[in-house]
Amino acid sequence: MAITANSASNPTMAPSRRLEVLAFVTRTSGQDVRLCYQCAKCAAGCPLVSAMDLSPPQLIRALQLGQPELALGSDALWLCVGCQTCVTRCPCAIDLPRIVDSLRVWADAHEHAGAHSDILTFHRLFLKSIELTGRMYEIGLMGGYNLLSRRLFSNTDLALPMLRRGKVKAVPQRIQALDEIRGIFQRAETLRRAEEVSLRGAGRR
Numbered sequence: 209m210a211i212t213a214n215s216a217s218n219p220t221m222a223p224s225r226r227l228e229v230l231a232f233v234t235r236t237s238g239q240d241v242r243l244c245y246q247c248a249k250c251a252a253g254c255p256l257v258s259a260m261d262l263s264p265p266q267l268i269r270a271l272q273l274g275q276p277e278l279a280l281g282s283d284a285l286w287l288c289v290g291c292q293t294c295v296t297r298c299p300c301a302i303d304l305p306r307i308v309d310s311l312r313v314w315a316d317a318h319e320h321a322g323a324h325s326d327i328l329t330f331h332r333l334f335l336k337s338i339e340l341t342g343r344m345y346e347i348g349l350m351g352g353y354n355l356l357s358r359r360l361f362s363n364t365d366l367a368l369p370m371l372r373r374g375k376v377k378a379v380p381q382r383i384q385a386l387d388e389i390r391g392i393f394q395r396a397e398t399l400r401r402a403e404e405v406s407l408r409g410a411g412r413r
Contacts, residue, residue: 243300250298267279285312
């Protein structure tokens with residue numbers, strides 16, 4: 209199976225860095241890519257495969273071949289919406305969205321997002337909204353995204369009609385169990401910092 213991706217944004221990695229990425233993905237996703245035998249059932253059911261430069265089995269194949277830079281440089285990595293269709297179809301029960309999430313975390317930490325940085329910006333703002341209010345605050349998300357992506361007036365014509373119809377709230381609504389939500393984020397941050405320390409130690413070795 210031929211695999212091509214945006215090599216300009218992800219030049220060939222050093223062998224030691226490749227091993228780092230593969231070990232990170234295996235550890236954080238809990239998935240064994242060696243189990244995949246390329247039946248392509250995941251691609252047959254994926255609703256976004258036609259928009260991807262690498263199909264789901266090609267993403268996994270890049271990891272099997274020890275070339276994670278191909279997956280990190282692909283558009284497919286950022287187009288996956290985690291619908292779980294591939295998981296339900298996989299005869300080996302491989303959870304591809306978990307693998308994708310692990311690769312995204314690596315890309316974020318090592319500045320591999322490149323042309324997909326706007327997607328990463330949206331992701332961060334979404335999570336920040338959940339952390340601060342316990343739910344989605346659409347007006348804040350849209351305003352923050354437009355500002356950080358430098359698309360100041362994108363979709364602003366939709367804001368007033370949606371406010372009038374009560375589709376979105378002008379003021380954020382906080383849930384009662386907000387302390388529990390923030391506790392989840394604090395634990396996640398602790399795990400992230402521990403992972404960073406582990407990765408730095410592996411890099412020095």
